[in-house]
Amino acid sequence: MPPNAAPKPVQVAIIGAGASGLMTAISIAQALESTGQNPKSTNILLLDGSKKIGIKILVAGGGRCNVTHHQVDEHQYATTKPAIVRSTLKRFSASDTINFFANLGVDLKQEPTGKMFPTTDDAHTVLHALLNEAARLGIKILNPWRVESITQTNPGFTIDSPDHHPIHADCIVLATGGKALPKSGSDGQGYKIAKSLGHSITKDILPALVPxxxxxxxxxxxxxxxxxxxxxxxxxxxxxxxxxxxxxxxxxxxxxxxxxxxxxxxxxxxxxxxxxxxxxxxxxxxxxxxxxxxxxxxxxxxxxxxxxxxxxxxxxxxxxxxxxxxxxxxxxxxxxxxxxxxxxxxxxxxxxxxxxxxxRGFTHAEVTAGGVPLEEINRKDFQSRTCPGLYLVGEILDVDGRIGGYNFQWAWSTGHIAGTAIAKSLLNDASNR
Ligand SMILES: Cc1cc2nc3c(=O)[nH]c(=O)nc-3n(C[C@H](O)[C@H](O)[C@H](O)COP(=O)(O)OP(=O)(O)OC[C@H]3O[C@@H](n4cnc5c(N)ncnc54)[C@H](O)[C@@H]3O)c2cc1C
Structure with missing residues (x-):
């Protein structure tokens, strides 16, 4: 355990600073800002086990990052709950993604296949824009900060790591991805954490989009x-x-x-x-x-x-x-x-x-088939049905898309929906105080 003082409790801790975690954090802060609040007055913390943030964003699309697809619908995904996927993709669509990135100064272009890439053809543009926006909004990122376990403390949660002091959070977002490309930091630990908080995991967790x-x-x-x-x-x-x-x-x-x-x-x-x-x-x-x-x-x-x-x-x-x-x-x-x-x-x-x-296994897979079943999540806000105050977004959920920008779209859509819902509940809490 390091000698420095125990960190202050936070209102929201997001575990995983990949596409879905960054989108969740930014969406919370942007939603608060849009009501005239200073988002820096809310403690939003992103924790990531990886030494380098955003590895998957950087390697995606051969280093160009296929951010989304011109046309996205539930038929491009493997899921047992197509209606939930459909409503999620409608509530934050590919056009919303295009606008979101345009507002961050990243213009996307459409290729003949319908795939959308930054006009710079450089994934760094996407990652830098997300990190700059997170910094502007006062979102704190700690890494490498690997979460080993999370305990419900009523109220809130305690987040434990073997290398750091525990952190208390009022609410948690699990954005830990699946098992694809484990060297990026997504090694399946998120499933164990979700299970310990009352969730089930599909019987099979398999590599998808894999040679x-x-x-x-x-x-x-x-x-x-x-x-x-x-x-x-x-x-x-x-x-x-x-x-x-x-x-x-x-x-x-x-x-x-x-x-x-x-x-x-x-x-x-x-x-x-x-x-x-x-x-x-x-x-x-x-x-x-x-x-x-x-x-x-x-x-x-x-x-x-x-x-x-x-x-x-x-x-x-x-x-x-x-x-x-x-x-x-x-x-x-x-x-x-x-x-x-x-x-x-x-x-x-x-x-x-x-x-x-x-x-070729998870080392060569682009995404994971399987995860936390969608029926265990409230489709309105991506909050857990079994553990109030816990939200799950992105690839940890049992949904996987085709090649073409669909998996990032799932990460952006779920992150945005959860983020705006969390902002709303923070505002409600503040007005009830
Ligand atoms: C090679 C490759 C290319 C791809 N190309 C594309 C593409 O062009 N277009 C597309 O749409 N999709 C692409 N994908 C898929 C896409 O990258 C993922 O579906 C998407 O990144 C999932 O986002 P996520 O935030 O849910 O999870 P991830 O991006 O996996 O992020 C999870 C984060 O959580 C952190 N984490 C995990 N466990 C812990 C823990 N216990 N404690 C702390 N932190 C933890 C990890 O370090 C990681 O940073 C590609 C994937 C790969 C591997």
């Missing part, structure tokens, strides 16, 4: 490392039912599959395999074609060589590998293809089965 490692039986595909092309990836149950599909760029790597489509599909594959060991991944390399259309396409080749025509649709090395898998010489003219070979190739073009051994 996939192929099994030995599909190792041939890694020979194509470096190829990137659009494809439709589907999770197919052992019954043959297509559970989920994504069409987007697909990158073949030395270990397996990465890029937007494989990462988007990863959590659906992992989840399906929990209950259906034979669930597998299927790739359609001709995203706009069915098997019948691909078969017709090959039938119509006539004298043209198979490879010449495949090359106009898919990368040459991929075309050669698929021919090899179908035991076809790629120089064969279309009309000389035996029916069975032609159908085997059409099948590979539209439904290559790839066996996945594992995903």
């Amino acid at each position: 996939l490692i192929v099994a030995d039986s599909s190792r041939w595909i890694t020979e194509l490392s470096g190829i990137a092309c659009p494809a439709t990836l589907s999770v197919v149950a052992s019954t043959g039912k297509h559970i989920k599909s994504f069409t987007n760029d697909t990158l073949i790597t030395h270990f397996g599959l990465s890029g937007p489509a494989p990462m988007d599909i990863s959590r659906y594959l992992t989840t399906a395999k929990l209950t259906d060991r034979k669930a597998h991944l299927q790739i359609n390399w001709f995203p706009d074609h069915t098997f019948e259309q691909a078969d017709q396409f090959l039938t119509n080749l006539g004298k043209a060589q198979v490879s010449t025509h495949l090359r106009t649709h898919i990368p040459e090395r991929l075309a050669a590998a698929l021919c090899q898998q179908a035991n076809i010489d790629p120089t064969t003219p279309g009309h000389a293809l035996p029916r069975e070979s032609r159908r085997a190739l059409a099948h590979l073009l539209t439904a290559t089965t790839i066996h996945i051994q594992a995903d």
Whole structure:
């Protein structure tokens, strides 16, 4: 324990100074300021275990930070409570995010995919704007200050850390993220804290938006490392039912599959395999074609060589590998293809089965699937239903979005809703005193 004096109690302690924690803190202070109060007269404290604040914001979007998406709705998220996600995203929408950042001096631009980035193409712009605004509003940030446990003291809470004096807070916001990229400080401790305060955690906590490692039986595909092309990836149950599909760029790597489509599909594959060991991944390399259309396409080749025509649709090395898998010489003219070979190739073009051994785990995941169930949270203010005075925001909740800025949007939306609600209750308390 350090020799310095015990810190003063605070009104609000936010655990985690990532996207959702910073947004919560700023939203409380901005809401107080908008009523004419000096936000510096309220004690808002952000505690973060990491030596460096905002690591995830800085690494996001390849260092450019994909702040949000032009069009955000509940369909872009995996959730058991789409109605709650929908209302949350309506109450603080992508346009609200754009305005919020514009007010901090950060203009966002939209890319053709709909993803929104700062016009500077530099994630530092986003982090600096948030930290400058927090400083302007008098929000205190202590780091590294890792929270080990929180105890309800009625009134309020005591926050404990092995390295620091305990801190008393009237209210707590858990913004500790999930388990993705643990070196950023989000290592799952938040789940233990939430549990100790009466919450449950979903049975499975899994890496999502994560690259996939192929099994030995599909190792041939890694020979194509470096190829990137659009494809439709589907999770197919052992019954043959297509559970989920994504069409987007697909990158073949030395270990397996990465890029937007494989990462988007990863959590659906992992989840399906929990209950259906034979669930597998299927790739359609001709995203706009069915098997019948691909078969017709090959039938119509006539004298043209198979490879010449495949090359106009898919990368040459991929075309050669698929021919090899179908035991076809790629120089064969279309009309000389035996029916069975032609159908085997059409099948590979539209439904290559790839066996996945594992995903690359939390170290390489962008987000976490699972967390604190939304039904345990009051949707109006993101306050816990089991522990009054405790709020939960961001990735710690059981919601995960696709690639494209959706996960930050969830962090901004939940942080803003909780923050404005906390400000309101602080104002009510003050007027009742
Ligand atoms: C490589 C990568 C790229 C990404 N790119 C994008 C993107 O471009 N667009 C997008 O929308 N999403 C992206 N994401 C996802 C996005 O970063 C997260 O969903 C989002 O940051 C979650 O915000 P959060 O505040 O809930 O949690 P986090 O950002 O994880 O923040 C949690 C904070 O809590 C702190 N903390 C945790 N436990 C404790 C404790 N016990 N005591 C004290 N502090 C603690 C951590 O140090 C951390 O600072 C990316 C993620 C990764 C890993």
